[in-house]
Structure formats: structure tokens, C-alpha cells
Amino acid sequence: MKNYSLIIGIDISKSKLDIIGINANSxxxxxxxxxxxxxxxxxxxLKKIINKYSIVNVLVTFENTGIYGYLLACSLEKLNMDYCNLSALEIHKSVGIKRGKSDKKDALVIAQYAITNKYKLKLSVATEKHLTELKLLHTQREKITKAIRQFQNNKETELFLPKKMLSEFLKSNTSILKNLRKNLKLIDAQILNIIKTxxxxxxxxxxxxSIPGIGPQTATYLLIVTKGFTCxxxxxxxxxxxxxxxxxYQSGSSIKGRxxxxxxxxxxxxxxLNMCALNAKKHDHQMNTYFENKVKEGKNKMLILNNIRxxxxxRVFAVIKRQQPYVNIHNFAA
Structure with a gap:
């Protein structure tokens, strides 16, 4: 990454941005x-910054705070300014001993982190609109599926409520579940429409x-977390x-863990991925053979499943890199 004369650190919250700028010497x-x-x-x-400093000499850094940083990222992208959307966890782990907390201090820490780790920073790009929509719809889908599970869990209620009260409760519950499932289908259709367009x-x-074991939900989530296999x-x-x-997990001669x-x-x-591994073990002959052989060798079953994950x-990265569907060559073995 090139040298910048101004590194701006921004601490983002729902209603405001705390901003501070430092040079390469902090x-x-x-x-x-x-x-x-x-x-x-x-x-x-941002326009004031561009007018005062040359745009090529400015780097804007901020933590990944989800939707709160979306407006900032879009504005930076529109003005062609260099910026890095950083991992909040990585910054937190790099700070060391920390006493007290303030938004001003957090903004400074973000800028200082960028200077210290400039050798490994990569410039960010704003997430394309369809990926943002996909992420929001998926989040909404997760909320609905969670609600459905909660409304389906009525066993304790059925045991203790009087029959008349229980009848009204179940009637209301059925109506709510019907609407939730209807909305779930609509969201699934919207997600599929975004992908297909x-x-x-x-x-x-x-x-x-095309990989045995991986279904539509995992495929969709992989698109979201990898930003279309670009990050x-x-x-x-x-x-x-x-x-x-x-x-x-080992250190010296005394600690030799697995x-x-x-x-x-x-x-x-x-x-x-755990569900995908179980499906692959069940439907993919190669994975099933691998699992059974490792079990015979005395390997832990959870360890084997993790290997399958x-x-x-x-396999996912292989098919994406080649841009060709997965082909199980063992099906053609003599």
C-alpha cells in the first residue's frame, strides 16, 4: 500500500461519526x-478534505459496523477516495492493554492501526447493491425462521392450559405461523430473483x-459472506x-496438544457447513468411503466431519476458479 500523508480514523455509531486524522508518524x-x-x-x-488535501494522499479507515457504515462507504466510493473497512475484532485484539473508552479514542486507535498494519491492508470497495439487498433479505429470513421455531414449540403450553383457553391459543398460533411461512416464501422468492437477475x-x-451436500441456503450464504467470492x-x-x-496447539517440550x-x-x-458435511457423507460415495475408512482407523467422528467441511x-473454490460444475471422477472409475 502506498504512503499517505493523512490517515483518517472514523468511529461510526448510529447517529454520528467521530473523526480524527493523523500522519505517518501518528x-x-x-x-x-x-x-x-x-x-x-x-x-x-469529504469534499472539504479533498479541497484541503490532495485526494491521492488521503486514506479513510473505519470499522465494519454493518449498515451504519453503508452511507460512508457509498460516499467514499462515489468520490473515488481510498478507504479501508477494517475488522473490529482484529483492531480490538491488536490494541493490547486498554484503559477507558471514548469514541474519540476509538477513532484514533483505528487510524493508528492502519499505520501499524499498512503492509497488509487492502483497499475496500463498496458492496454492490444486489449483494447488500441479498444480505438484508437473508437477515430478515433468519428472523422469520427463528420466530417460526418459537411458535412451533407449544408442548409445555398444551400441558397446562385449560381446553378452552388452549383452543384460542392454538388458533392464534396457527394464524401467526401461516403468515410467517407465507412471508418466508416471499423472501425466498426475492432472494432467488436477485441471484437470477x-x-x-x-x-x-x-x-x-453442483457439489454434493451443498444446498441453496448454504450457496446463498457463501455468496453473502464472500461478497461474491471476492474477499x-x-x-x-x-x-x-x-x-x-x-x-x-503446542509450545516447547511440555505442551503438545492436538x-x-x-x-x-x-x-x-x-x-x-456441518449440515452440508452430513449430507455429503450420506449422498456422496467418495465422502462416505472417506468417513468409513477414517472411523476404522480410530479417528474421532467429529474430526472426520470437520475434515469433510x-x-x-x-471444492467450492475449485469450481468457482474453474467456472465449471463439480464432476465426481469416482463415478467414472473402472
Missing amino acids: ETILQHQIIDNTKTKINLF NDVLKTDYELTQ FENARQLACYAGVAPFP NKVSHLADKKLKSL NKLLH
């Missing part, structure tokens, strides 16, 4: 200021599902993100 050259988190205020601030997403969606370079990186990549997966993971993706992610 000296404050843009004093702390607060602006409203609105499109008008953000554009006004974009050629790149449609192709990647179909390629991913991970290889399967190992995605496996680390999903929490299925094993890491060594390899473990990290608890820092996208739990939703990990759960989906990894294999599935490597």
Missing part, C-alpha cells in the same frame, strides 16, 4: 470532530450447488473465517 493533523451520520453531512466533510451471482450460485483468496482463508480450519479449530468463527456458516470449501 501526529494529529486533523483535530477531532463529530458529524451526523447522514449522506449530506458525510459528503460535505445477476449473471455472475447466478453462475456462482449454480456452481456451488477471500483461497479456501484456507474461508475455512479460518468459518472456524473449521485446524491450528496447532490441533484445534478456533472459537473465533462465523457460527452460522459453521453450522451450515474443509474438503467441501476446497
